[in-house]
Amino acid sequence: MSTRPRILTGDTPTGRLHLGHWVGSLENRVRLQDEYDCYFLIANMHAFTTRAEKPADIRRDTLEIVKDWIAVGIDPDRSTLVLQTEIPAIAELTWYFAMLLPFNRVMRNPTLKAEIEAKGLGDHYSFGFPLYAVGQCADILAFRAELVPVGEDQLAHIEMCREVARRFDHVYCGVAPETADGDYVAKGGVFPVPEGLVGRIARLLGTDGKQKMSKSLGNAIFLGDEAGDIKKKCGKIFTGRQSPTDPGSTDNALFQYARAFFKDPARLAELAQLYTAGQIGDGAVKQEVAAAIDAFLAPIRDRRRALDGAAGDAHVLELLRAHTVRANQVAEETLYLAKAAMQLDVGRRTLGRA
Numbered sequence: 228m229s230t231r232p233r234i235l236t237g238d239t240p241t242g243r244l245h246l247g248h249w250v251g252s253l254e255n256r257v258r259l260q261d262e263y264d265c266y267f268l269i270a271n272m273h274a275f276t277t278r279a280e281k282p283a284d285i286r287r288d289t290l291e292i293v294k295d296w297i298a299v300g301i302d303p304d305r306s307t308l309v310l311q312t313e314i315p316a317i318a319e320l321t322w323y324f325a326m327l328l329p330f331n332r333v334m335r336n337p338t339l340k341a342e343i344e345a346k347g348l349g350d351h352y353s354f355g356f357p358l359y360a361v362g363q364c365a366d367i368l369a370f371r372a373e374l375v376p377v378g379e380d381q382l383a384h385i386e387m388c389r390e391v392a393r394r395f396d397h398v399y400c401g402v403a404p405e406t407a408d409g410d411y412v413a414k415g416g417v418f419p420v421p422e423g424l425v426g427r428i429a430r431l432l433g434t435d436g437k438q439k440m441s442k443s444l445g446n447a448i449f450l451g452d453e454a455g456d457i458k459k460k461c462g463k464i465f466t467g468r469q470s471p472t473d474p475g476s477t478d479n480a481l482f483q484y485a486r487a488f489f490k491d492p493a494r495l496a497e498l499a500q501l502y503t504a505g506q507i508g509d510g511a512v513k514q515e516v517a518a519a520i521d522a523f524l525a526p527i528r529d530r531r532r533a534l535d536g537a538a539g540d541a542h543v544l545e546l547l548r549a550h551t552v553r554a555n556q557v558a559e560e561t562l563y564l565a566k567a568a569m570q571l572d573v574g575r576r577t578l579g580r581a
């Protein structure tokens with residue numbers, strides 16, 4: 228087993244990934260694969276919290292996400308893919324952690340509240356819906372991960388996870404509550420207190436120029452978009468500028484994309500200068516932004532295409548099967564340590580597969 232510090236992060240299979248996922252988290256994941264022992268989780272159980280009656284969609288999206296990951300450069304030879312529903316330790320830890328969090332603390336979690344609002348769940352969400360936030364603590368802690376690369380919207384969940392880790396280590400391992408976050412394991416705790424890591428652009432705007440890029444808002448450029456889609460979507464980016472001779476502010480979605488995807492910083496500076504001087508129209512900048520995004524996405528699209536269809540599905544399933552074995556080695560060891568700390572130890576168990 229690797230001695231590098233561990234990363235755990237993941238995505239819920241609710242659809243295709245987009246540029247916001249790239250700058251928020253995927254880029255960090257790809258970059259950190261050598262430095263850390265990386266576990267990337269498909270949160271398929273979480274998908275059931277809002278779509279329990281759509282198992283076929285969840286299965287399809289599960290395969291799609293893994294394909295997107297491989298296409299952007301997550302390397303199954305260096306990193307471990309984790310299918311959440313195949314890791315029993317996660318479900319078990321969720322139960323124990325649920326007892327360490329006050330009910331009202333969970334319900335105050337701002338990310339949960341924002342999701343209830345955004346998805347229009349009102350007061351008729353399932354019992355399991357808020358439970359997923361506790362489950363997310365278990366995802367991370369089952370791997371005793373120290374670092375969690377995520378989009379900004381996930382930081383509230385990471386904060387809750389940090390609280391759970393400290394509380395468990397305090398209650399069951401006798402670690403003093405004033406211990407510095409970095410010292411919990413050294414002081415005898417089972418769980419490290421993990422840190423979130425937000426990408427270089429915390430909040431990528433959508434093409435509407437107003438809200439964060441999101442599949443459900445219809446303002447996303449997907450990793451699999453073809454050149455034509457990209458052109459069309461970039462042509463519609465909202466900047467609020469009235470005329471090409473207006474001195475424009477580069478504090479808009481258009482230039483956010485330019486800063487994120489231009490290869491040539493000199494060209495970026497030049498365009499920004501022309502734009503603020505009112506010497507170039509939005510249309511010309513949009514064309515260059517579309518070209519830059521297309522150049523970035525072209526190799527991703529090609530790798531993605533190689534995984535299309537039934538052969539791609541079979542390949543992904545085979546990877547998931549093999550990686551689950553590896554993932555369970557770590558998660559089962561964690562569960563064993565946690566149960567021993569809770570005086571639940573009756574000896575080690577082994578998971579099998581026929």
Ligand code: TRP
Pocket residue numbers: 235236237238239268270273363366367375377381
């Ligand atoms: N809730 C995350 C999202 O929807 C996905 C997720 C599940 C996750 N478990 C995780 C992210 C653990 C980081 C760590 O984006």
